[in-house]
Each structure stands twice: as C-alpha cells, then as structure tokens.
Amino acid sequence: MPRKPRSSKSPMVSFSSKGEAVSLKQLAAHLNLSTTTLSLVLNDAPTAVSIPQETKDRIFSAARELNYRPNYLARSLRVQRTHTFGVIVPELSDGYSSMVLNGVEAVLSTKGYFYLTASHLHREDLLVDLPRMLAERQVDGFIAVDTPIRFEPNLPTVNVSGHENVPGVTNVILNHQHAAELGIGHLYNLGHRNIAVIKGQEFSSDTGVRFDTICAAAAKRQIPIDKRLTIQLSGDSPSPEVGYLAMKSLLATGEKFTAVFAFNDISAIGAIRALEEMGLRVPADVSVLGFDDIYAAAFHNPALTTIRQPLFEMGSLAARTLLERLTEGEDAGIPEVLSVEPTLIVRNSTGRVTQAG
Amino acid sequence: MPRKPRSSKSPMVSFSSKGEAVSLKQLAAHLNLSTTTLSLVLNDAPTAVSIPQETKDRIFSAARELNYRPNYLARSLRVQRTHTFGVIVPELSDGYSSMVLNGVEAVLSTKGYFYLTASHLHREDLLVDLPRMLAERQVDGFIAVDTPIRFEPNLPTVNVSGHENVPGVTNVILNHQHAAELGIGHLYNLGHRNIAVIKGQEFSSDTGVRFDTICAAAAKRQIPIDKRLTIQLSGDSPSPEVGYLAMKSLLATGEKFTAVFAFNDISAIGAIRALEEMGLRVPADVSVLGFDDIYAAAFHNPALTTIRQPLFEMGSLAARTLLERLTEGEDAGIPEVLSVEPTLIVRNSTGRVTQAG
DNA sequence: TCGTTTTAGTAAATCGTTTTAGTAGCATTT
C-alpha cells in the first residue's frame, strides 16, 4: 500500500546542503524509508545487521547531504539520559574552581558529556534551588566543588573538597593530615617556632580540617599553635584583600611570630602585602607559606612556597568517578572518599629563621 | 469512553512526599483531571481564567505534595526553546575567561537560563565540532569568548573580543584605540621614549588590533615603536611563563628600553620576573604596563599598573545582548559591534623615567 | 423557550527521537 502523498516533498532536492536542520522524519520521507530503519542504521544498533550495506550507504549519504543533526533533546527524553552533568561551584573566578573545572572538562569532553555550571555564591537559597533547577533539566549527576550539600542527593553526586558525610555523595578530598605535616614540618625544619595561622572563611569546607590538622602537626612537634596567632579570613571576595586585612589585624595586636601558614595562596599574597607595608621582609623577617599552588603562586614576588593541591586531578577524578557510578550502576556500592596527595613546593617566600621572634 | 485501566494507580496515595519525580500525567491521574488543565493552571496560561480558584488550589497543593517537577527536556522539545546557551572559551583557567563567564552567569541566572561551557584549546577541529555539538543539544544561542568563528552562525551569536566581521555575530569589544592611548599616553607622560611591546600570541583575537593601536598611539607622539623592541608571546600556557620567556629573549638581544607595554597582566608578571632576574628593578629601571586588570594585578609585587578591561561587564553585556536578540527577534537588525571602555589603573609597576635608556 | 455565551474542562496532535513488537516475502527444511 502506497503511503499517502507527503505534500510532494520526496522528489525535490529540497534543502540546500547548508540549510536548516532536517529531522529524522524528513530524512526518512526523502528516502522512502521509516524512521525506525534510519534510527537503527544511524545508531549502528545490533538489529541493523539485516539491513544491506547498500541501504545503509544510502542513509548515510542522505544524512550527510541533507545535513541531518539528531536532536539531543528528543533523544535524551526517550533514552532518559542527557549526558550532561550539573556542576555547582561557589564562584568562578577564584582560580580554584576553574582549575577543578578544567580537570572535569578534560575528562567529560572525551566522553561526549557536557556540563551546566552554576555558582551558589555561598547563598543558602541557591544551595537548595540550584540543584533542583539542574535536576529539572535532567542532568545525569552532580559535581559539587567546595560546596555544602543542602539537597537530597537523589542523583549520583561527587563533592570535591567535601567533608560532610552524606549518603550517596562521594567526597574527593586532599590528604589534609599529610598536607599539614608537610607545611608545619617545612617551617619547623627552618627553625620556626612561633607560627601564625590564617584560618579560612567559615563557609569554606576545608577550613575546619585544615586548621585542626595544622594544630595537630604543630602539637606533635611541641610547638602548639598559639590562639593569639590565629586569625580567620572574612568576606567572600576572591581577591587577596581578605588576606591583607586579616594580616593587618594580626599585626595590630603586636604579637610576635616568624612564620605564617596561610589558608591559601590568595590570602598568602594579601598577607605578604600587609607584612611588607609594615616594613617586614618576606622571607627575611617572616616566612609565608601558601596553599593550593595556583598559577599566580610561582610568579608572585617573592615566589610562593606552598602546599600544592592537585586541583586539575581532583576535577578529573571527580568526573571519572561520576561517570563510573553512572555506567557501572550503584549496586557495587559507591565510594565514600577518594583521597589525593598534596606536594610541598618550596620557593622563595619561606626561609630559615634568623633571630628569635 | 472510560480510559483503559491504568494498573490501578489512581486511588493509591502512592508516592512518598519526598519520593521520585512524578510526571504531569501521574499528577493528573491523581487529581482526576487532564494534563491539559494542569498545564494551563501551572503555567498560568491566559486560558486558565475559566478554571475556578478552588481547582487551581487543588492542583497547586497536589503538585507540592507529590513533589511535581516539570521535565525541562520535554518542555523544551515542545516549545522549541531550551533556555540554555552554549559558551565557547579558549580555556577556563586563564583568569580572563572566568571573569567574563562570571558576568555571563550573573545575567543568565536572573533569567532562568543556564549555559554549557566548552573549551576549544585553540584546536581547529574543536572550533568547528564544539558549536555543532552544542547546536545538537539545542542551545538557544552562542557566546564565544576570544574565539574565532569557524562555524555557520545559524544561531544568534555574540563574540566577546571578536574582531572578525561575521554576519549574524555581534562583537563585544574593548575600545582598543582608547586603551592604547591611555597606555602609551601614561608611559609618554612619565618620560618614556623607548618602549618595548609584548605582542599577544597569534591565536588571540586581540593581538592584531592591540598592537596596531599601540603603534598608532606611539607614532602620534613621534616615538614609533621600534621593531627590535617588539616581541611576541608563544605557547598557549595560561601561566606567566610565556611572558617570562618572551622578556628573556628580548633582554638577550641587548636592546635598550625604559618601559614595557605587555599584552596582558599575566605576561607582565612573567616579564617582571625576567627583568628582576637580570638585576633590573621595576619600576626604577624599567616600567611595566599590564593589560586586563585581573585579580592578581593589584596584589602583585610591585602592584601592576594596567589597562583595565571590564571583563565582567563584557560578559554580562554579551549575555544581555543575546537574550535581547532572542526575545526581540532579529527583525530590528542585529547589533554588529558593542564597545566598552578601558580604564587606566595606575599602581606601582610604572614610574618616571630616571636616566635616558 | 430558544439561542447564545460562559464555564470548566478534555482529546488528541505535536515536538523528534528510540524501541518494541511485528510483518510480508522469500528460501530452506522436513
């Protein structure tokens, strides 16, 4: 039985080779085949073995000629998978998130995945709304970066630098104890005994462990961290200013110290600025130790000695883990914690202690 | 005619309040209403005036109770709009792109839009493949950042720092002439007459204009840029190293100069490192002028004098423009060029010339 | 009382795919 005439589309060459998108249905009409056949052939489905090569070639060349582009929306709706992740970060331009994202993207791009980015800016409302909105867009999973989990993780989730123990969430974390050992050990070996510590902002998920492990490493060496030499960052600007202000206020107390263990490179840079403004040279008078090893660290003046976090690797590990959880299924149990190792990078912002503080 | 029995779903209270997603169909069955009615009410369609408030309330509260979440995929497929943009950048962690993205996101998040990010890494294949893949995912438009357009822009496109004249593409660009005037003017006023220039990498879209406008501004002041004092960045690392290497090789030539106009802050920082390694003080012996005003610029040592590009604003302008092109329709004609103004930020890396170079 | 309008909805088509369950025709067994 002949199909009902399709408004005479078939014989026309119709679409210009560089024209608008043509749908599978149009392509099928053009070829006098069913969309079923086209779909099977184009996706190289197992069933397609019975389709003769000649037909396949016809389909392929027509697809090329009419510039057929599958509509991912329709496909995703049908197969219930979007090949898209939702990535939630505090902020984009802090140097930290973008390094992690780089690692995420390096992995995803090789697997045909894309990701939607959303910044929560430390706002509680966004911490619950963004995941919901991303879920409505049917992302296959979440990657959170330094972000508290304020949502029911009913989708596979990996949190980079997450310290909460949420069922269903895999945490990718630095070996903080090792990091503290490296940092305090380095300063200790240089002769420092009065070490100031710049704590992270309250909202940063690393703040707690970072400080605790540093205190433990110091106590272990009989040089407990003095409360009066501890100062906390405040304000959520991603600029060194927060470190600058923190150091200013520490200096104002008049307490003596020969070294500073900063929460991150950004605040270390700010702290150095404050120290130099007071006429203190780095590292001659005060050593400053950073954390993270962002690009700027190596080229700061003085070049920053720092504890390197492998941010790119943490991002790619997060992405690989999420992909695995998706393809392997969760039956095998989901990993709770994946740990990566820090490295001490010695540059010029730390030095041997000269006179007692 | 009664609908065929639906495996007895209707009377059960079924889904737990915090359960899996329920579809509109299920919600409708639960309420003994049609999906049509629900859709009209939930979307507050004009037709819904005839639905009594009582029914509306029933729908709203059931939606809340059963935790109804519209499936954006299905909706987008139907309405042919995804409220999603594709954003194409060279690389994420160069400090530049992420600032622009920040601006983009600030605007999009208030409008219910999301975006997919893709990095082309200056690879020709990705420059043509990524836009196609994003188009298959039915993005509503493109925002490109410092990216050559290697695709038929059959979707509304805005290019930040684009200098090609592609029909259908709106370019958001800095007023380069003004920028060059500010920079050269500043150095000239400080007494500099022998100014070295660090050109950008070949792949950067600003490289050409930046250099030409600088030369023009210098020529206008009778101090034409000497070819032997011009050096070009090479390599696509986003670290200051490229600037360091460039300055090293310039210094190796033995040519004399009292100031350097760098392509951007990153390369300025690298150049300063190279200069200081040679025992030249900045700014006492050589002034260094940066470009962009990334976060690190203010806290570098010495703090960078630089030409500020309003990157955040460029991103948000791009996003606003794209949204407008979408809602207004293209009938009114599309803007070809939107220009933003640079600012001179004077800090400590430039100073009055002391002895003739 | 008859015709019209309003009210309160609904059935079915649609978006562009994938996938399940066939089927018609031919060749090969038994």
Add this chain to the structure above:
DNA sequence: AAATGCTACTAAAACGATTTACTAAAACGA
C-alpha cells in the same frame, strides 16, 4: 506442502510536556 528461518524492513508506542481545537453543561438574554 506445511513449517521454519531469514531478510528487510515498518507501525505504533513510548518519553513528558504544551497547545489547538473541541464539548457538555450551566447561565443568561430576549
């Protein structure tokens, strides 16, 4: 000659919304 198996396909039902084009009943107007 009936049964079986292959080959080369296809019809129709998903996926989960939106939207067009209705309709039955009630209210209203003359």
